[in-house]
Amino acid sequence: MDRDVRPYHEAFAAFWHPVAFSSELGERPLPARLLETDLVVWRSESGVAATQRYCAHRGADLCGGTPVADGLRCAFHGWTYGRDGRCVRVPSQPAAPIPDRARLASYRCIERYGLVWVCLAPEPAAPLPEWPELEDGSQAVVPLPLLDWDVSAGRMLEIVLDVAHLSWVHDGTFGNPAQTEVPAYAVEPLPGGLRAQIRYPALSPSIDGVPPRVDRTTLTYEVTFPFTARLHFKPTLFYTHAVYAVASPVSEVKMRCFYFASYHPKIRNFADMFVKSELAILEQDRRVAEAQSPKAHPLDFAGEVHVKADLLPIEYRRAVAALRRGQPLAGPVME
Numbered sequence: 580m581d582r583d584v585r586p587y588h589e590a591f592a593a594f595w596h597p598v599a600f601s602s603e604l605g606e607r608p609l610p611a612r613l614l615e616t617d618l619v620v621w622r623s624e625s626g627v628a629a630t631q632r633y634c635a636h637r638g639a640d641l642c643g644g645t646p647v648a649d650g651l652r653c654a655f656h657g658w659t660y661g662r663d664g665r666c667v668r669v670p671s672q673p674a675a676p677i678p679d680r681a682r683l684a685s686y687r688c689i690e691r692y693g694l695v696w697v698c699l700a701p702e703p704a705a706p707l708p709e710w711p712e713l714e715d716g717s718q719a720v721v722p723l724p725l726l727d728w729d730v731s732a733g734r735m736l737e738i739v740l741d742v743a744h745l746s747w748v749h750d751g752t753f754g755n756p757a758q759t760e761v762p763a764y765a766v767e768p769l770p771g772g773l774r775a776q777i778r779y780p781a782l783s784p785s786i787d788g789v790p791p792r793v794d795r796t797t798l799t800y801e802v803t804f805p806f807t808a809r810l811h812f813k814p815t816l817f818y819t820h821a822v823y824a825v826a827s828p829v830s831e832v833k834m835r836c837f838y839f840a841s842y843h844p845k846i847r848n849f850a851d852m853f854v855k856s857e858l859a860i861l862e863q864d865r866r867v868a869e870a871q872s873p874k875a876h877p878l879d880f881a882g883e884v885h886v887k888a889d890l891l892p893i894e895y896r897r898a899v900a901a902l903r904r905g906q907p908l909a910g911p912v913m914e
């Protein structure tokens with residue numbers, strides 16, 4: 580490999596990645612794996628917290644522990660750790676000083692947009708995406724079950740951003756096999772991301788004798804580097820909504836995607852329709868994505884053949900490759 584390319588973990592440690600939906604994190608701590616690091620995530624009195632998963636004392640799994648007033652208490656011998664990872668109590672010898680080494684690696688952890696986010700580096704290199712519509716009370720939100728796919732986060736994003744596959748892979752859900760040509764579109768830089776807009780004649784399948792119909796949908800893609808995309812759908816026959824795909828890199832070849840939609844709360848049955856149809860659509864993507872080779876996200880364009888219709892995934896890959904090399908992000912270069 581190119582000597583400038585930083586190890587995967589190092590290149591992405593300084594970004595925020597989701598490790599849980601807020602709704603899943605109740606009284607029990609949760610396990611998470613991020614960039615090959617095992618974590619335990621829990622709710623403390625002062626907010627969410629994330630530390631190394633295994634107890635510094637004798638390696639017990641802290642996911643079996645209990646959140647208490649001053650931290651997380653291990654189930655094995657009751658050692659308790661604060662949010663900063665320091666051990667604050669050793670019940671077997673309460674009067675003795677606590678050894679310095681009795682501490683867990685601890686990580687920045689925040690809760691926003693219904694997700695718990697962790698940054699493994701001391702300082703984040705970029706802020707969270709800006710999704711004001713999720714915080715002004717105007718939209719309802721529905722999550723999908725977690726998507727645990729054997730695919731790199733970068734490949735996942737490239738599938739989400741791929742315009743040319745819609746008419747092939749999504750035949751039967753919303754793809755329109757009659758529209759295989761991708762009209763020229765532009766990719767604009769955003770701070771920390773990319774934006775593109777296309778029109779797509781989505782084809783709804785025939786249901787209960789209702790004939791299939793074409794809906795010219797305006798699709799706006801907004802990427803926040805490294806692994807987040809918001810897709811805004813503006814159909815003419817249905818309501819506007821947006822889907823959010825946030826891929827969390829478990830390792831270089833595996834990701835867990837937190838996928839959800841926002842919609843106007845007056846749309847009746849949106850959540851049921853969305854979950855059912857989106858799971859069918861994503862299953863079509865998963866079959867392709869998990870079978871791609873190589874599994875790791877390629878950092879150059881040498882091993883594959885790219886054409887102009889692939890512009891958005893190309894510009895995305897160029898940006899991720901720059902991040903791997905520690906280079907500043909340049910704007911799109913193809914016209």
Ligand code: FES
Binds near residue numbers: 634655656658
């Ligand atoms: S292993 Fe956790 S307190 Fe002993």
Ligand SMILES: [Fe+2]
Binds near residue numbers: 744749
């Ligand atoms: Fe797709």
